[in-house]
Amino acid sequence: MKIKSKLSTIIQKALNNANIETSDIVISDATKPEFGDYQFNGIMKLAKQLRKNPREIASTVIEKIDTTNIIEKVEVAGPGFINIWLSNKWLANEATDILDDPRVGVGFVEKPQKVVVDYSGPNMAKQMHVGHLRSSIIGDTIATLLEFLGNDVIRQNHIGDWGTQFGMLIAYLEEQGADGNQNLKDLEQFYKDAKKRFDESDEFANKAREYVVKIQQGDPHCLELWQKFIDISLQHCEDVYKKLSVKLTRDDVRAESFYNPRLPKVVETLQNRGLLVDSNGAKCVFLDGSDVPVIVQKGDGGYLYATTDLAGLEFRAKDLKANRICYVVDARQGEHFKQVFTIAKKADMVDNSVQLEHIAFGTMMDKSGKPFKTRDGGTVKLIDLLDEAVIRAKETIKQRNTHSQEELDKVANAIGIGAVKYADLSINRESNYLFSWDKMLSFDGNTALYMQYAYARIGSIFRKYDGELKGQIIIDDEIEHRLALIILKFEDTLLKASKEATPHTITSYLYDLVTIFMKFYEQNPILKDDIEPDIKMSRLLLSKLTANVIKKGLDILGIEVVDKI
RNA sequence: GCACUCGUAGCUCAGCUGGAUAGAGCACCCGCCUUCUAAGCGGGCGGUCUCAGGUUCGAAUCCUGACGGGUGUACCA
Numbered sequence: 001m002k003i004k005s006k007l008s009t010i011i012q013k014a015l016n017n018a019n020i021e022t023s024d025i026v027i028s029d030a031t032k033p034e035f036g037d038y039q040f041n042g043i044m045k046l047a048k049q050l051r052k053n054p055r056e057i058a059s060t061v062i063e064k065i066d067t068t069n070i071i072e073k074v075e076v077a078g079p080g081f082i083n084i085w086l087s088n089k090w091l092a093n094e095a096t097d098i099l100d101d102p103r104v105g106v107g108f109v110e111k112p113q114k115v116v117v118d119y120s121g122p123n124m125a126k127q128m129h130v131g132h133l134r135s136s137i138i139g140d141t142i143a144t145l146l147e148f149l150g151n152d153v154i155r156q157n158h159i160g161d162w163g164t165q166f167g168m169l170i171a172y173l174e175e176q177g178a179d180g181n182q183n184l185k186d187l188e189q190f191y192k193d194a195k196k197r198f199d200e201s202d203e204f205a206n207k208a209r210e211y212v213v214k215i216q217q218g219d220p221h222c223l224e225l226w227q228k229f230i231d232i233s234l235q236h237c238e239d240v241y242k243k244l245s246v247k248l249t250r251d252d253v254r255a256e257s258f259y260n261p262r263l264p265k266v267v268e269t270l271q272n273r274g275l276l277v278d279s280n281g282a283k284c285v286f287l288d289g290s291d292v293p294v295i296v297q298k299g300d301g302g303y304l305y306a307t308t309d310l311a312g313l314e315f316r317a318k319d320l321k322a323n324r325i326c327y328v329v330d331a332r333q334g335e336h337f338k339q340v341f342t343i344a345k346k347a348d349m350v351d352n353s354v355q356l357e358h359i360a361f362g363t364m365m366d367k368s369g370k371p372f373k374t375r376d377g378g379t380v381k382l383i384d385l386l387d388e389a390v391i392r393a394k395e396t397i398k399q400r401n402t403h404s405q406e407e408l409d410k411v412a413n414a415i416g417i418g419a420v421k422y423a424d425l426s427i428n429r430e431s432n433y434l435f436s437w438d439k440m441l442s443f444d445g446n447t448a449l450y451m452q453y454a455y456a457r458i459g460s461i462f463r464k465y466d467g468e469l470k471g472q473i474i475i476d477d478e479i480e481h482r483l484a485l486i487i488l489k490f491e492d493t494l495l496k497a498s499k500e501a502t503p504h505t506i507t508s509y510l511y512d513l514v515t516i517f518m519k520f521y522e523q524n525p526i527l528k529d530d531i532e533p534d535i536k537m538s539r540l541l542l543s544k545l546t547a548n549v550i551k552k553g554l555d556i557l558g559i560e561v562v563d564k565i
Numbered sequence: 566g567c568a569c570u571c572g573u574a575g576c577u578c579a580g581c582u583g584g585a586u587a588g589a590g591c592a593c594c595c596g597c598c599u600u601c602u603a604a605g606c607g608g609g610c611g612g613u614c615u616c617a618g619g620u621u622c623g624a625a626u627c628c629u630g631a632c633g634g635g636u637g638u639a640c641c642a
Contacts, residue, residue, distance in 0.1 A: 031585070041584055044622075054622090078585050079622075123642080160642070256642090282640050290568085290638090298640045305642045332636055334569060362570090363635085400604085427578065430570080432635075434577065438591095443604035445590035446578085453604065461601055508579065511589085522597095522606045543601095565602075 001094055001105050001488040002495070004038070006070060007084065011040050014064035020057070022046060027084075033478075036075070036083035037485055043080040054080030088475040091484040092538075096473045098488075099541060104548045106491040108150030116154045116316045117143040119328035120241075120248055123160035124233040125169060127187040128240050129379040130372050131330075134361045137421050137558060138429055139328035140246045141503045142359065144556050149498055154320055155252040158312065159237075161230050162257040165191075167212030168198050168205075170225045175204070184232045188381065230255075236383075243386050244417060245558045259311040263303045266310045266349075267296055273347045285343055294339045309340045313356070314349035324355040326501065331360035331430060359501045362432035364424075372435055389416035392441055397565060407564070414560040415441075415449055422448030425557055426507035446511040448559055451550055454514040457521065458547040459563040461540070465527055469544060471537035479520045480542065486513050487545050490553070503557060510553045517546045 008025040015022055022042065030036045043061065047054035058076040065074050065082075072087040098105035119139020122128045139155075147153040172194035173180040184190050197204045214222040234250065241248050267283060270276045275285050277293070284293030296307045316322045327337060337358035344350040364372045374380050393416030394408060403411055423440035426447075427433045443449050475481050489509070497505035525531060526539040551561050 026582085028584085031587095035585075039584090044584075048622080081585070121642095163642080280639075284639080292567095292638060293640095295640050300640085302640080304640070308642090331570075333642090335637060336642090338569090360570095396604085400602090402602090431578090432571085436577080439577070442591080447590090449604075453602080457602055457605085459602095464601060504579085508589095515589090518605065519607095521601080525601070527601050565604080 001098075001491050002107070003086075003488060004492050007038055007040075010066050010071065011061075011082075013066065014061050017064040018057075018060050020046060020050070020061070030083060033482075035077065035081070036085040038084040038086070040082040040084065043082060047080060058082055086481075086485060088481055091481065091488065092473045092475045094488055095484045095545060096541070099469075099473075099545060103148075104490055104545070104552050105488060106148070106494060106552075109495075112150045112152060113146075113323040114152045114154065114321055115146050115324040115326065116156055116320060116322040117146070117326045117328065118156045118158055118312075119143070120237075120246070121158045121160065121329070122237050124230050125160070125163075125165045125187075126191055128237055128382040130364055130382060130385060131379065133382060133385070133420075134364060134424055134429070135328050135330070136241070136244060136246050136248075137424055138359065138361055138503060139326075140248070140558050141425060141506075141556060142326060142328065142498075142501050144247065144558065145494060145498050145503075145506075148556060149494060154316075154322065155248060156254050156312075156316070157248050157252045159234070159253055159255045161255040162260065164212050166215065166226060166229070167210070168194050168208040169229060170215070170222060171204060171208040171211045172197055173225055173229055181232070184229070187233060187236060240382050240386070243383070244421070245560065247558075254312075256308055259308050259315070262311040262315070263307050266307050266314070267303075269314075269347055269349060270296060270310075270343070275343065275347055287339060287342055294343065306336065306340055306343075309336075310344055310347075310349060313340065313344040317344075317350040317354050322354065324357070325350075326357045326359050328359040328361070331362055334358060334360055357501065359429070361429040365432050365434050367434065367436060369434070386417060386420065389420045389437075389441075392416060392437060393419065396441055400565065402564065411562045411565060414562050415452060415565075418448035418452060418554070418559040421557060421559055422451075422507060425503040426511075428504055429502065446507065448554070451510055451514055451554060451559075452561055453565055454517055455547055455550045455554075455561045456563060456565040458517075458543050458550075461526060461543055463563075465540060469537075469540060471534065471541060473541050473545075474534060474538040476535065476538075477524070479516065479523055480538075482516050483520050483542055483546065486516055487542075487549055490549050494556070506553055506557060510550065513546065513549060513553075517543075 004027045007027045011025050011027065012022075015025075025040070026042060027038050027040055030039045043058045044054045047057050050057065055076060058080045062074045062076060062082060065071065067073060070086060070090050072085045074085070075083045077083050094105070117139055120132060120136040122132050143153050143155050169191065172190070173184070175197070176183055183193070198208055211222055215226055234253070238250070267276070270285060276296075277284050277286055279293055281299030282293075282295045283297035284295050286293050294306050295304055296310070297303055313325065316325050329337070341356040341358075344356070345352060350356065366372050372380060390412050394412035397403070397408070397411060397415065419440040423435070424433065440447060441449065443453055473484065475484055493505060493509040497503060520542070524539055526536060526543065531539075554561055
């Protein structure tokens with residue numbers, strides 16, 4: 001339900017009827033319950049323009065506000081705020097209407113866009129590590145969210161499958177012969193072993209260099225080995241995606257190497273547009289205000305990542321015909337994206353109407369505030385981190401002793417993985433964030449577990465009640481009013497989250513929803529003997545709706561719910 | 566040096582396209598289970614929103630500057 005937009009329309013009409021001209025009506029959530037459900041703060045500004053007393057204007061305006069349906073009452077408060085209370089009856093009817101709606105009241109956007117979301121982007125030479133975690137889950141959430149709202153989303157996994165280190169890896173793979181496949185199980189070790197050989201043996205090092213050239217020239221044997229290597233490495237990533245419930249598949253892979261044939265054309269285009277300058281042998285673009293160039297071709301003829309990204313931008317805009325292109329990449333690359341976005345538009349590789357966005361995120365820190373590493377300073381493998389999350393989750397729920405072994409595995413998986421993802425998604429993505437097992441696996445506060453627990457509690461109600469679910473929601477008190485209202489705010493929340501690409505908007509919402517539900521649950525008994533049948537049904541329906549929103553909300557975040565904890 | 570970014574309760578974080586007395590969780594203290602999952606709920610304690618100016622009827626929010634932390638800055642990605 002787009003409540004804010006409905007209220008804007010009503011206020012707009014009221015202002016028109018009061019002969020006041022204005023353009024943008026911004027409706028805000030009320031800052032406190034005493035101030036109603038929503039407020040309109042624009043009167044003070046208008047009063048200034050009209051050189052009139054704001055309270056007087058507000059009083060005139062509220063006379064004109066239509067209170068026959070959505071709005072229960074309005075009030076002038078303070079220097080000229082208009083506070084708005086929604087009607088219980090309206091909330092109850094709207095909530096009842098979406099009981100069987102799988103979208104829980106969320107519509108489709110009016111103008112669907114074609115959106116490319118570029119995320120995850122692992123390097124094929126190494127195993128996925130914690131550095132890939134944020135991009136993978138933030139990107140997946142944004143893609144899922146945009147898709148759910150009705151946009152045409154194209155996921156792009158820009159995997160690193162090209163570069164000098166591959167010569168070394170492939171040479172080593174060949175040297176290992178049949179054992180190569182076996183040894184590739186541990187990519188990290190394989191890389192280390194190859195590097196060791198490279199450093200020890202000149203003969204091997206030379207061979208590795210030869211292989212780089214051979215791959216680039218398209219030597220069939222080398223390409224075959226390379227392909228084999230990429231397949232196995234990609235399989236590792238897919239194992240991680242599966243464990244993480246990240247929806248990326250092989251169809252979404254658009255590797256770095258894909259753009260190789262297009263790189264000379266990028267340089268040519270820039271040349272033709274007169275953007276290219278030769279500097280110290282390298283081909284560069286100088287953007288105004290900076291002495292430091294963006295290099296697109298090295299002195300030795302090699303290309304750089306700016307070149308690849310430019311080719312990617314052009315491909316996405318022209319071939320994929322995207323209206324919006326989102327790069328879910330570490331904040332440290334902010335300058336790089338600013339540069340390539342500017343160049344791409346200047347060179348008409350991307351039309352001006354295309355929205356280019358760097359969805360930046362901060363670094364994952366450990367308890368002491370330093371970048372997250374293993375005890376000996378190495379990078380933490382993602383798969384290890386996830387396994388540990390599940391083990392820890394299992395420890396915490398074992399005490400309950402309510403599950404069979406099979407259930408325990410399933411529940412621990414949902415809770416452990418959910419905890420890791422939620423902890424990441426629930427903070428403003430642009431700031432660095434502190435990774436804490438204790439915090440993320442707590443039942444208290446804004447955690448996945450708290451949401452999952454609420455869902456399970458509702459599940460418990462319905463295990464006890466197995467009658468029909470049919471009837472009308474009746475709003476009887478303050479807490480039911482708040483619960484119905486927040487359920488109907490789901491769409492406004494998702495719209496905000498998609499506009500700003502901020503998953504934490506969704507987690508904050510879910511936390512508020514669940515907090516209100518928990519209060520409702522404490523205050524308003526449902527299955528007690530002395531509850532009137534229509535009240536009982538209404539409360540059951542409100543619980544059911546709450547569960548539906550929790551489930552859908554967590555689903556967008558890529559987190560599973562369980563019926564029992 | 567220059568650019569970007571952050572600075573809110575003891576800790577971790579919301580709030581930032583200007584609005585009313587700045588909010589949560591953790592920690593600490595006090596209550597509530599013969600009652601739908603107490604891994605819950607209620608109450609209390611806790612603040613010069615880094616500092617100084619400015620714009621405004623109104624600033625945590627916008628502007629300028631200072632201080633402090635992080636990051637990036639020519640042939641890696």
